[in-house]
Amino acid sequence: QGADNLAPLTQPVGYLYRIVRNLAFDLNRRVTLENRHTLRDELLDEHVSNTPSPEQEALHLDELRKLQHALSRLPERTRQAFVLHRLKGLTFQQIGTQLGISVSLAHQLVRDALTYCAEQLSDD
Structure with a gap:
């Protein structure tokens, strides 16, 4: 077969x-x-939404409140340097000129603010 x-x-x-x-x-x-x-x-x-869930929004709002609280406890000049650099996009040279400080001090102030804020956000 x-x-x-x-x-x-x-x-x-x-x-x-x-x-x-x-x-x-x-x-x-x-x-x-x-x-x-x-x-x-x-x-x-x-149909997948890119909108954060209510839980994610609540977590982000909580982190934002912690960040605002941390920024409020910084020395005035450090907070100003941070805001000018991270929120307004100024260079360290521009920050130094505006605050009447050296470029290296402007860099140091922003780094100090970032370090402090990061520590505050990680202390849960």
Whole structure:
């Protein structure tokens, strides 16, 4: 019941065309199915919200309050240097000119403020 019982192909070219046609249909079905899944995944991604959850908002607000409290306890000049650099985007040279201090002192004040704030936020 093996290869000995196979009849010779009477139209081998037609048989090959049929195989290619069936493979093309199979490929088309698979691509269509994959595209359907991809489209479905893209539609789901569109519905994912980038808005933080209420819990995340509460945590961020708590951290913001801690940061504001930490900044309020800094010496005035240190706080000014920090605000000018981190919030207003001034360079250390500009901060030095505005506060009447050296560039290295401006850098030191901002670094001190960052270190202090980081410590306060990590003390939970």
